[in-house]
C-alpha cells in the first residue's frame with residue numbers, strides 16, 4: 001500500500017527532474033543569444049533548475065518517511081500545500097458509537113511534492129500541515145488517528161511502524177478498517193548501531209522536541225536538557241526549519257557553534273540529509289576566527305585564566321599599553337627593590353627630519369608627551385595612528401618657527417601644507433612613524449604578552465604573580481613569530497585583540513575603470529552607487545562576521561571570553577542556545593552565565609526543557625545519575641526511554657598494565673556491538689590511549705574526556721573516573737559527560753587512584 005504511494009512519488013519526481021533538466025538545457029540555449037536581457041533570464045533559470053536538481057538528487061534516499069491519517073477538521077479550508085488547515089476536529093467527526101472515518105491522509109517527506117494538479121503527494125516535514133505528525137500524542141491527539149513511520153531504501157518500502165493516537169476509535173478509511181502495524185518508530189530508531197556520523201531524526205522527532213524546532217525565531221530560544229535528550233539533534237533540525245520558514249531572512253546565514261571539531265565532523269551530515277546546505281556554517285568554537293585554528297588544549301588551570309572575564313581586563317591594558325613607552329619599572333628581586341629599564345625593543349626615542357632646509361628634532365620627552373596625549377583618546381590604537389602623525393607634524397611645525405611667518409591665513413595654510421608634504425614624503429619620517437607607531441596585530445600582541453615582565457605589568461592587580469608566570473609560559477607556545485600552535489582559548493583572545501587594536505582603514509582598491517566610461521567621463525558623473533541587497537548578502541557571506549541566527553550547542557561550556565567572541569557574530573541575530581549546566585567543564589558557571597547574558601542582551605527569552613534521554617539505556621543512566629548527585633546535588637536526571645537489561649561492567653586494573661586491560665575490553669565490546677566503541681581517558685592520556693588501540697580498526701576510537709562532548713558510541717570504556725574528575729567540581733561534571741556517551745554498553749576501568757571496591761566499582765561511582 002505504501003509502496004504504491006512511493007511509486008507514485010518517484011514517478012512525479014522523475015517528471016520534475018526532466019522538467020529541471022529541460023530548464024537547464026533551455027537556459028543554456030538562451031545563453032547563446034547573448035543579449036543582456038536573455039542573460040539575466042538565463043541566470044535566473046539556471047539557478048532555479050540547479051537548486052531543484054540538486055535537491056531532488058539529494059532527497060532520493062529515504063525520501064518519504066511518514067504518514068498521518070486524520071479526522072475531519074472544523075472548517076474545510078486548505079492551505080497552499082493542499083492540506084486542510086484546521087487543527088481542531090469537527091464536532092461530528094466521531095460518531096456516538098466511537099466510529100469515525102478518515103477524512104484526510106497526508107504523507108510526510110524531506111521536501112514537498114505536488115501532483116501536476118497540485119494535489120499534495122508529499123508534505124515537507126517543516127510545513128505547518130506536517131506538525132501534527134510530530135506533535136500528536138495519545139493525550140493530545142488533535143485530528144490524528146494513526147501516525148505511521150515508513151522505512152524505505154531507494155524505491156523500496158521496507159516496513160512501517162504505527163502508533164495509534166486514538167486507540168478507542170474504530171476508524172475506517174475508504175470503507176476498510178485502519179490497521180496498526182509494528183512497535184512504534186522511536187524504539188526502532190534508538191536500537192540502531194551508531195556510526196561516526198549522526199543521523200537525522202526527522203521521522204521520529206518527539207512532541208517536546210518539535211515544540212523547540214518550530215518555536216518562533218524571534219529573540220532567544222533557550223533549551224536545557226540532560227545528556228541524550230536530543231539537544232544537538234533539535235538544534236540542527238531547527239536550523240533546517242528556520243531556513244524553510246523564512247529563507248530570505250536566513251540568507252544572512254545561520255551559524256552553529258559547536259564545542260569541538262570532532263562534534264562538527266560528527267554532525268556535519270545532518271543538514272545536507274535534510275536538504276539544507278550552504279546557508280548554515282557549523283564551526284567549532286576554536287575555529288571561529290579565520291586564519292587561526294585551535295589545535296592544542298590548555299590545562300584546566302590555564303584555560304580558567306585565559307577564558308575568564310579577568311582576562312578581558314588584561315587584554316584592554318595590553319592593547320593600550322603595547323605602545324606606551326614604559327618608564328622604569330619597580331620589581332622585587334631576591335627580596336631587594338630594583339629599578340629595571342625596559343629594553344629599548346626597537347622603539348625610536350628621537351625624530352630628526354629636514355624641512356624647509358632646516359634640521360628639526362623631537363626629543364624623547366616631546367615624543368612621550370605626544371604619545372600620552374594620543375593614547376588618552378578612546379579609539380583602538382591602530383586607528384590612532386593618523387592622530388599621532390598629525391600631532392608630530394604640529395610639534396615639528398611649531399619648532400620650525402615658520403608658524404608666524406604669514407599673517408594672511410590663506411598663505412599660512414598653504415605654507416603649512418607644503419611643510420607637511422615636505423616631511424611626510426621624507427623616508428626618515430615614514431620609517432620613524434612605522435617604528436614609533438607600528439600597526440599592532442593580535443598575534444604580535446600575543447607574543448608580547450608571553451614576556452612575563454610585560455604581562456606582569458598589564459596584569460597587575462588582576463592576576464597573581466604565579467598566574468602571570470604560568471600564563472606567560474603558556475603563551476610562549478605561540479613562538480617568537482606567533483605562528484606556533486594555538487589553543488581554543490587563544491583564539492578567543494585573538495578575536496578580542498582584533499577588536500581592541502582595531503583594523504586600520506585601508507584605501508579601497510579603485511574599481512577597474514571601464515575604458516568607455518573614461519572616454520565619456522561617465523565615471524565622474526555617476527553618483528555613488530548604493531549596494532544592492534544581493535551584493536550586500538554576498539559581501540556579508542564572504543566576510544562571515546555576522547549571522548542572522550546563531551545556534552550555540554553545548555552552551556554551558558562557553559567561557560566569558562568565548563561568549564564575547566560568539567556574541568560579536570550575532571549582534572543583530574536571533575538566537576537558539578542549547579546546553580546542560582550539569583555537563584559544564586567550566587569552573588565558574590556563574591561568571592559564564594553573566595557573560596552569556598551580556599552577549600544575548602535584553603532580547604526576551606523563551607525557555608524549553610527536554611526531559612527524556614534517548615541515548616542511554618536506563619542501566620547506564622542510573623550509574624551516571626550517581627555522579628550527577630555528587631556534582632550537582634538536587635539536579636534531576638532525564639528519564640531514560642528504554643532499558644536493555646545489560647548492566648555496566650567494572651574492572652579494576654590492579655597490577656596489570658592498564659593499556660592491555662583496556663585493549664582487551666575494547667576487543668570484547670567490538671565483538672558485542674555492530675557500531676562504534678569509544679575509549680574515554682583523562683586528557684593527558686589521549687596519545688597513550690590511541691596507542692593501546694592500534695590495529696583494532698576504525699570502529700574503535702580513543703579520545704580525551706573533553707573531546708567526548710556531544711559524541712556517542714554503541715559502547716564506551718571509561719578509563720579511571722578519578723583521573724578524569726581530578727578532584728574538582730568541574731571535573732565531576734566532565735566525568736558525567738563521559739559516562740553518558742554509550743547507547744548500549746558501558747565498561748568502567750579503575751586504577752589504584754580510583755579506590756575500587758571488591759566488585760571493581762570505583763569510589764566515585766558507588767551509590
Ligand SMILES: Nc1ncnc2c1ncn2[C@@H]1O[C@H](COP(=O)(O)OP(=O)(O)OP(=O)(O)O)[C@@H](O)[C@H]1O
Nearest residue numbers: 201204205206227228229230231232233614615710
Ligand atoms: N526523537 C528522536 N528519535 C530518534 N532518535 C533520537 C531522538 N531524539 C534524540 N535521538 C537520538 O538520541 C541521541 C542523543 O541525541 P543528541 O546527541 O542530540 O542529545 P544531546 O541532548 O545533545 O546530548 P548531550 O547533551 O549528551 O550531548 C542521538 O543519537 C539522537 O539521534
